[in-house]
Amino acid sequence: MQAVYNLIQFIGLIVFWPVFLLLILCKAKYRLRIPVRLGFGLGNLAEKIPDGHPRIWIHALSVGEVSSALRLVHAIRENFPQAVLLFSTTTSSGEKFVRNHRELPVDLFVPFPIDLYPVVRRFVKLLQPDLFILVETDFWPNLISQLQFCKIPTLLVNGRISRESYKKYSNFQAFFLPMFQAFTCLAMQRQEDMDKMISLGVDAERIKMLGNLKYEAMLPKQCKVAPARSSLGIDEKCLLIIAGSTHEGEEEILCGVYQSLAENFPSLYLILAPRNIERVSAVEKLVRKKGLHVSRRTQGTHVGDQVMLLDTMGELAGLYPLADVSFIGGTLVEEGGHNPLEPAAAGVPVFFGPHMEDFADVQEDMLAADCAEQVAGGEDLEMRMSEYLRDAAKRKTKGEAARKFVESRKGVILHHIDLIRQVLS
Numbered sequence: 001m002q003a004v005y006n007l008i009q010f011i012g013l014i015v016f017w018p019v020f021l022l023l024i025l026c027k028a029k030y031r032l033r034i035p036v037r038l039g040f041g042l043g044n045l046a047e048k049i050p051d052g053h054p055r056i057w058i059h060a061l062s063v064g065e066v067s068s069a070l071r072l073v074h075a076i077r078e079n080f081p082q083a084v085l086l087f088s089t090t091t092s093s094g095e096k097f098v099r100n101h102r103e104l105p106v107d108l109f110v111p112f113p114i115d116l117y118p119v120v121r122r123f124v125k126l127l128q129p130d131l132f133i134l135v136e137t138d139f140w141p142n143l144i145s146q147l148q149f150c151k152i153p154t155l156l157v158n159g160r161i162s163r164e165s166y167k168k169y170s171n172f173q174a175f176f177l178p179m180f181q182a183f184t185c186l187a188m189q190r191q192e193d194m195d196k197m198i199s200l201g202v203d204a205e206r207i208k209m210l211g212n213l214k215y216e217a218m219l220p221k222q223c224k225v226a227p228a229r230s231s232l233g234i235d236e237k238c239l240l241i242i243a244g245s246t247h248e249g250e251e252e253i254l255c256g257v258y259q260s261l262a263e264n265f266p267s268l269y270l271i272l273a274p275r276n277i278e279r280v281s282a283v284e285k286l287v288r289k290k291g292l293h294v295s296r297r298t299q300g301t302h303v304g305d306q307v308m309l310l311d312t313m314g315e316l317a318g319l320y321p322l323a324d325v326s327f328i329g330g331t332l333v334e335e336g337g338h339n340p341l342e343p344a345a346a347g348v349p350v351f352f353g354p355h356m357e358d359f360a361d362v363q364e365d366m367l368a369a370d371c372a373e374q375v376a377g378g379e380d381l382e383m384r385m386s387e388y389l390r391d392a393a394k395r396k397t398k399g400e401a402a403r404k405f406v407e408s409r410k411g412v413i414l415h416h417i418d419l420i421r422q423v424l425s
Helices: 002-026 028-037 042-046 063-079 092-100 117-127 141-149 163-171 173-181 191-199 214-218 250-262 277-289 316-322 341-345 357-368 378-390 392-408 412-424
Strands: 055-060 084-089 131-135 154-159 185-188 207-209 240-246 269-274 294-296 307-309 325-328 350-352
Touching: 002 141, 002 173, 042 117, 055 063, 063 084, 063 092, 063 131, 063 154, 063 214, 063 412, 084 092, 117 141, 131 412, 141 154, 141 173, 154 412, 163 173, 185 191, 185 412, 191 207, 214 357, 214 412, 240 250, 240 316, 240 341, 250 269, 250 277, 250 378, 269 277, 277 294, 277 307, 316 341, 325 378, 341 392, 350 378, 357 392, 378 392
Parallel strands: 055 084, 055 131, 131 154, 154 185, 185 207, 240 269, 240 325, 269 307, 294 307, 325 350
Antiparallel strands: none
């Protein structure tokens, strides 16, 4: 199949070379990047790589994959201080992100070769990596084949297979399977991703489930012991909802949900933590307009208060252990959501709305692990929260599932470092 792939490339170059040439000449982004990706100037670049040290070539497709790899790159530098770290990206945006990330401890940014056989052969020959690490995706048959031919260990890290990708891999299994089999190891994010690889025909011994690298950046730091509710002026016996990182348009919905729930749970208390602390005054006016008694964290509570506005910085994560249930802001409105792992780490049931685009991976994993609740809107939130407020055992079960979920995500970087050490040794 690889011969067919190269034949199609060859025919395409012959037929469409005028179009390719015109694109290169007319568009600056192609004019600047295509020549170096074909290997022009690579010899001079390769001369800058010091001899006598292991060379680790890390490749990421674009900004998202680079972001996933940041903590891993730092860990590789810490654990392999003598190694020469080469880094490449496919897209210009990814390259710009790396070059602007001054604290990224790589020795050299290298262009990523266009997947033409003579081009990748020259790149591998000049760069001479001792290990190639591919982050998440961006499979190129000629490069992977050439690395295998030169007996260079090749790792896939943070691997995942979406439904669309799985369908494509299955339909063209004869093409993709040899490429996947060429990897020394495929480190996948989830059991589901492992199972998909195995169903495609990849040898099970080549596959490991090491978790999602993105979690390392999102996992909450160890918080100090949470204060007692009484220190905040909140009754120890009340039912407490904490809604963190809320946005404009969301507080009004949450106040309505609170008022409906309070009819059945008279002792219910709500802590609202606006994402932007500068909005506290506006939110306070809104809450009062809804007819609720509200106070600010910095001003102390009063008898009969129903809502507290958190107008302090850096305190939210430490308060989550006090809650009976939690809500993640930026999800009932189109703001992309915020990190749900902080309340989850505190063992508190987590609710979020439909807009979790910025944390889609975490959302998917938490829902699959049945340790979070996603709601469609205010009415759905009220109904689902009511079930938890009424049932202490249900709160405990869901909260414990959330806490175990977070615990299971710790150590992802260390697992990857152990794998790299095994391969290099």
